[in-house]
Amino acid sequence: MLFLFAALVFLPAMQTRKLVVDNLVGDGTIDRRSILGQDQRARIEAQKPVEAYFKSIEKERNEPNALEAKLFRAGFYRASAPLIYMLCRLGAVAVGFLVMYTLLSRILPPQIPGFFAFAAASLIGLGCIVIPSIMLDRFENKQKQVYRRAFPDFMDMMITCADAGMSLEAAVERVSQELAGTHKWLGIQLSIMNLQLRAGKPLREALRELADRIGLDEAKALAVLFRQSEELGTSLTDALRVYSAEMRGQRILRAEERANALPVKMMIPLGLCIFPVVMMVVMLPVIIRMKGIFF
Structure with missing residues (x-):
């Protein structure tokens, strides 16, 4: 009951108090020595708790719950x-x-x-x-692995659509339709992103929310890449191609890392299961012969 009280009541209250305190920090440039400045400061101090309270409530409503x-x-x-x-x-x-x-x-x-x-x-x-x-x-790590396996295919199809002259919004819609049959979960996330784009949300914000939903570092880097390419005016197709090559290189490095860590992980089953059997096979004839000679 103490754990549940801390998780459901105490922690949200502390987070709300922290938001209120953060909003109260920072006064404007007011002359504290003058009477008018002191009066104005008193009004601001009286108004700030009310504003901070409603801002904290609005922020909590707009931001999704961490558990959800x-x-x-x-x-x-x-x-x-x-x-x-x-x-x-x-x-x-x-x-x-x-x-x-x-x-x-x-x-x-x-x-x-x-x-x-x-x-x-x-x-x-x-x-x-x-x-x-x-x-x-x-379950979350397993789902991330599913997204990580499907993300290179998403990048390749985006490059193909961009080379064909399609816009990014049309490319996302086309890729989400194609991935719905092969990679179901990533296709669902891209369909959500496509609906957000149809509602009028900018592409970089839709990509940032996609990265938050799937929790992949590759998706976060892709959102940053889109934003930088849009701000600097560089070719998005070339940036996608370079990023796709880097991502495949990272996959190869992760596979090599797992392969290099395999001998260390195999030491425990070898030492517990195989080494005693080998010692018995080697030492048992010697023990039998010594028993026949000395005993």
């Missing part, structure tokens, strides 16, 4: 996903408490009072609250 954004990046798009996630955390706490209390009540001797088993089961049950968070992180 994390669930969206993990692939859970329903509106009831945050509620289900909180119920899963409560269920993990309850199941962990019941399981540990049952085990401890059977394992511990009867001389130990039951309060010790109850306290230990309560602590372990509260520790189980992190299990849904760990699973959510795993």
Whole structure:
């Protein structure tokens, strides 16, 4: 209950207070020595808490919730996903408490009072609250891998459409239709981006929100690339081609990094499983012969 109170009540209140304090910082250039300046400063100080409060509420309404954004990046798009996630955390706490209390009540001797088993089961049950968070992180990383595998194809198709003379908005619409069959999840994200472009949102803002939704560094770098190319007036096709080559080079480097880390990871199963068997095969005939000679 303390964890839930801190997560649902205390932390949002502290964040709201921080937003209000941040908005209160910084006075204008007012002459504090004059009576008019002191009066004006008093009015500003009286008005600032009200303005800061409404600004903080407006900011909280406009910005998406961190939990909802994390669930969206993990692939859970329903509106009831945050509620289900909180119920899963409560269920993990309850199941962990019941399981540990049952085990401890059977394992511990009867001389130990039951309060010790109850306290230990309560602590372990509260520790189980992190299990849904760990699973959510795993789902998010898995979804990022899906996006990362599909992103080079998206870049190649964007380059092809740009070389054909299509505008960027038309290229995004065409690529989202093509990727809907091969890469489902990235196609869904591009369809959302296409709807935002149709609603009148600028391309760089739509790309920035796409990068926030999928959580990829490649998408964030692409949004920065579009913005710099638009500000500097350079050729977008050449920039996309260079960035696509760099991204494929990074994929090769990540594959080489995993391949180089494989011998180190193989040392544990080799030492635990294969090395004892090899020692038994080598030393067993020597032990049998020594037994026949000396014993």
